Amino acid sequence: MPKRVLTGTVVSDKTDKTVVVKVERRVKHALYGKIIKRSKKYHAHDETNEYREGETVRIEETAPISKLKTWKVIERVDTHATPNHA
Numbered sequence: 001m002p003k004r005v006l007t008g009t010v011v012s013d014k015t016d017k018t019v020v021v022k023v024e025r026r027v028k029h030a031l032y033g034k035i036i037k038r039s040k041k042y043h044a045h046d047e048t049n050e051y052r053e054g055e056t057v058r059i060e061e062t063a064p065i066s067k068l069k070t071w072k073v074i075e076r077v078d079t080h081a082t083p084n085h086a
Contacts, residue, residue: 004061007077011041013053018069019046021059045072 008023024039043066044059051057056077064070 005058005074006042006071007056007058008042010051010053010055010057013046013049013051017046017049019044019051019057019073021057021071021073023059042071043068045069047072051076 006021006023008021010019011022012020021042021044022039023042024037026035027038028034029036042059044057045062045065051073057073058075058077059071060074062070062072065072
């Protein structure tokens with residue numbers, strides 16, 4: 001069975017070897033039909049402490065590493081946008 005891979009934004013890098021990644025998804029409201037955003041935070045393993053807050057990363061499901069960590073960061077998708085970037 002393939003491992004799940006999600007893309008999200010790093011919202012915290014304060015803990016050692018761990019980043020908190022916020023994954024947003026868009027769902028249709030059951031009654032009103034409006035598209036709304038739903039988000040969830042995942043604790044992901046970052047062995048080298050290389051990922052920083054604001055970066056977009058891809059995380060992959062793994063065997064449990066600790067009580068909260070069952071994901072690991074596999075790659076950086078994009079760094080946070082710079083204001084003067086065209």
